[in-house]
Amino acid sequence: MNDVSTYAEQLTDQDHLNLYRHLTVVRTFEEKIREYHHKKSPVTELPHLSTGQEAVSVGSCYGLRPDDVIIPSLRTRGAFLMRGVSPKVSMAGMFGKATGLTKGRNTSHHAGSMALNIVPGSGVVGSHLPLGAGVALAAKTLKKDFVTLVYFGDGASNRGDFHEALNFAAVLKLPVIFICENNQWALSNPVTQHMLIKNVAERAASYGMPGYTIDGNDVLEVYNCTMKAVEAARRGDGPSLIECKTYRWHAHSERDPRDMRTKEEIESWKQKCPIKRYEAFLIGKSVSQAVLAAIQADVAKEIDEAVVFSETSPYPQVDEMYKNVYFEGE
């Protein structure tokens, strides 16, 4: 889908600055964590960075309503931040501090929040896809019009959970959007080694649902395609699969013994940086460099504050680990 007209054209100047700020927050957060991890002190939660993939989270979450539900993936830091988890809370979660979302019970990238409509993903790649069908089933059963977005990578699309969840959602016509971040690589194998088709979205055909392959480094295209799928789901037209072609700039994790990718390949994708491209678009819309620089400076300050907050926050009390095993209360 290359048509960015409908939804993106309705975005205001302020929307565009908001999107730019969101992209910058995610990038700055991830790069700060990387720097901290390698230059200052290892971060307790092993970083799995989303640098290079920011437009997927930001573009897909931007048009959601507060009652819409997301189920993040391993590399969707931006989805948490977009839904209202502050950089402070997100980062403190990585540090294992009491001020993180789950007060140290779970890592930040598999944490959930009922108030923010974030369902915890799983440490098992792809296991959360069936949950997305389930949340959407609740919407349909209770006749509510919220939609559910489930994020996962190209690797997860080879799991049985992917097949079962998509088929289940399709036959029951559930309001759920499956968002695949195809960043070209599983841990050490290129996507071409794991599937013989060109696009993950082609798999949608076998479930009788629409499948879109889009430029995941174009925040407006991600926004537009997601909105189209979201509105269809809200209308009762059922699920969609959106494949966002993107690339992770860094290794699988910050403890990878080796990165299998060539410097040339990484460099070629850096040329397609989602933020640089959006900057060029904004400047084309007569946004000044000074405005963008001011946003960057403001974001840098916010992320620096998150670091201080994470460092100075207390660790949880030991009794915290005995909480939330079972429901407590009436």
Added chain:
Amino acid sequence: MTFKEAVKEAILFEMRKDPTVILIGEDIGQYGGIFQITSGMLDEFGAGRVIDTPISELAIVGAGIGSALYGCKPIVEIMFADFLTIVMDQIVNNAAKMNYSYDENIRLPLVIRMAYGAGTRSGMHHCQNLEGWFADVPGLKVVIPSDAYTAKGLLAAAIRDPNPVLFFEHKLLYATRCETPEEDYTLPLGKARVVEEGTDLTIVSWGIMVRKARQAAIELKKQGISVEIIDLCSVVPFDKETIINSVKKTSRLLIVHEAHASGGFGGEISATVAEEAIGYLDAPIKRIGAPFIPVPFSPVLEDQYIPNEKDIVKGALEMLSVNTN
């Protein structure tokens, strides 16, 4: 009423009372479920609440978890407990740990019902007793009724419980009858029931084996032996107090389950009593369970595999012949 009618009544009562209770499973709609537990429910409640699914256990359990997080009270039917092997990840890593991964204490009112147990000549993939596996998973409740009365009351409690509950129904209990109130009632999850009072020996059991223990107790009574029988009702939560109190009285503990003796939940009970009440024992603790082999198919083999009344009587007599005084 029969066990089957009791399960059905508990579901019907909750569904009529609470519109958020839904059913998800394979062949549960027009067909009425492999054991006909849900027959008629599609007509009464419609396809929006009685959801026939593809053969996709991962999606079925995942859908149960997701819908439970957002306002439904799903009762998921997994056709045979053996198929839990497929959904270990959904149950162990998602359902059980969901609350722990949230920023606040949350409800996950999910019930997973399934038929279990040997004796139907259905072979090794339709007859297993897997309840012990889940006793090591914090976040779950594991419930096993022994008759119609406990089936109705425990299932009603399970559906109203805000935690994920695995509910095991023995296939050979479906047709059994016992006195069961017509009206609605619940039995507390995690509370064992003393179903026979006695003084010489405590038998702890659950599911269909409680029935066999009671038959064995009749035989033992003829021989002048007074047996106390505890129906555990749930392996999680585990009501150790009731067991320890009984052992303090009888000084002998026999654990009977259909699962393999080796690795079964009887081992946990045995260890607990050894740790907390060994001084009260007049004989070594004994476990009766299936041999450590798959459930065999041929009637001659399967009947030999399943622990029966005679095994229980024999085990009890062996224990009572031991005199440590």
